[in-house]
Amino acid sequence: MRLICWEILTSEEMLSDKLICETTPVDDQCFLLSFITGHYFGPDINLRRPEKSALQRVKEGLPPYSHSQLAGSQMKTTELERIYYYIVREADPSVVVSLHSLRQFLQGHFQTSNQVLKSAYPQFPDLFPPRLHPHALSDSQQKVIENVVFINSPDISFIKPEDIKRFKKLTGLESLALSRDEARHYTCATGTGSNGGSEQESTAKEEPPSVILHRPKKTRHINDLTDSDHLDPLCPKCKGPFAGMTCAPVGPSVTDMENRPDQELIPAMVYLPSQPTIEELENIVAATRSGFALTGSAAKARVGATVGRMDIGECNDSYLFRASLPGVKRDEREFSCEVESDGKVLIRGVTTTGEKTVSRHSQVFQMKTQNLCPPGHFSILFQLPGPVNPEHFSGKFCIDGIFEGMIKKAKQ
Incomplete structure (x- = not known):
């Protein structure tokens, strides 16, 4: 990628906003990567509410935190990637990095030929030290980053107005506040947006x-x-x-x-x-x-996979929902249902159907058709008609493959 009109500056001038004579795609890519990871993510510290982003902690001069202060949470690497591509979904393709480059940035290996860019824009390990935020594998063998929390509405009071203006211009966003669920579950792109x-x-x-x-x-x-x-x-x-x-x-x-x-x-x-x-x-x-x-x-019947078909009922004080989950493991270690107070329901699990071969009683069957849901992890996100009280939720996963949940409405 061609670089345009660099200036040779003193060390003091390098810290000023006149670093580059003309903004280049490489500079914009580095700016967005550091801005997004630095302002939309922060360390998951125990009893720290509201959460502070990595760059906010630097700006406020907060003391370093230790491993004992961290909550021990895990964020899937794919979730962080989805959030990045959600934020840049309307941006010009020239400022959006590929998935491979994004993963290099998360590991601290994002390649740029200019040393000035390397010092001006911190990479992910610079913001989240690996000794406190190691990249690891979860129990389900998924890549995760430990002790990192997503901040969907970052505090902008300490951010330079020119940086906010530049971020909005590059991304096409009118506000820095994001929809938490849309960002975390965005799947329309891996660097190409959601056109069409x-x-x-x-x-x-x-x-x-x-x-x-x-x-x-x-x-x-x-x-x-x-x-x-x-x-x-x-x-x-x-x-x-x-x-x-x-x-x-x-x-x-x-x-x-x-x-x-x-x-x-x-x-x-x-x-x-x-x-x-x-x-x-x-x-x-x-x-x-x-x-x-x-x-x-x-x-x-509606065309599509049978997993995730939904019925929702309502009475005076409660909601009832039933989800069709054929072939889904009923193991509580791999199945979960989370209900939020605004009525959002998130079901996660693992399907075991759709294999190419099936072994039964020492016999191996080559499947001629594979019409059931393919094996792997899945999630279902839906909205109940109104706000609820998550403390009064009960659910059961029946052997017929139907998950049924009942929850009390929130008191008006």
Whole structure:
């Protein structure tokens, strides 16, 4: 990346705001990385409320903290990455670093050829010393950073007005205050933003098909399929009847298929424009290998993964919700349900279905279809109709795969 018009300055001048004659993309990248990690994150210190960011502690001249003062919490590295990309989602791509570069910054290895930038903008280990905030693996083998807390609405009273102005100009944000849940669960991008909203919204407004044909392996006729932006289950721009569901890619484009006719497709959905006759439906299914069709009430269900389907009920003083969680581990060490006072509910867990091979009684089965939710960690976030009292929450995970929770409404 080209650098523009650097000045050679004395050590005193290097500390001034006239460091660079003209701002470059490299400088903007370093500025945003340090600004975001320095102002939106801080050490998780016991009994310290409100939390202070790393740069706020430096500005206020607070004494160093010891390991015994830390809360012992863990933040997933992926959560910190999501927050960064959430903040820069509207920024020009030239000031947004790749995921690889972001991880280098978190390790203190972000590469820049200019020594002035290295001294002007601290990297993550400079703000959070590794001996107090080590990078580790959690019990579930996920990468975490210890004793770091997310501050979604940082104190701006000590930040230079010109730095705030520059941050807003680069990110396109009008305020430094963020939505905690949207930032922590942002999944629309890994450095590319979340463009294409109009196409996504128009796609989401389509009616569910009357017949669903699942084609797990090969497709003989795919000319009716077109490329489109795929919806994201946590993207705020996904609306309409498909809102909240996982919308996976249907496979390679038509052009790719013509170039690779012998390649197999990933599982795909074929949407039929009209109700077929029985004979037409039989011919469609016959053209597949291990394919099947749904008709009647099964075809009227919403398209998408079965994990996370939700029903919510209400009475005079309580709310009741039921979540469909087939194939989810019921082990309390890997399953949790958190309810906040404003009615937000977050369910986390691990699915065990969707494997390519299944072992039963010393036999190994190669799965011909994989229509159940794939194995791995998941989270479900939804909102109850009103505020609640989290202290009066009870939940049970039944053996039929339904998680049921009941919670008292907050007193008015």
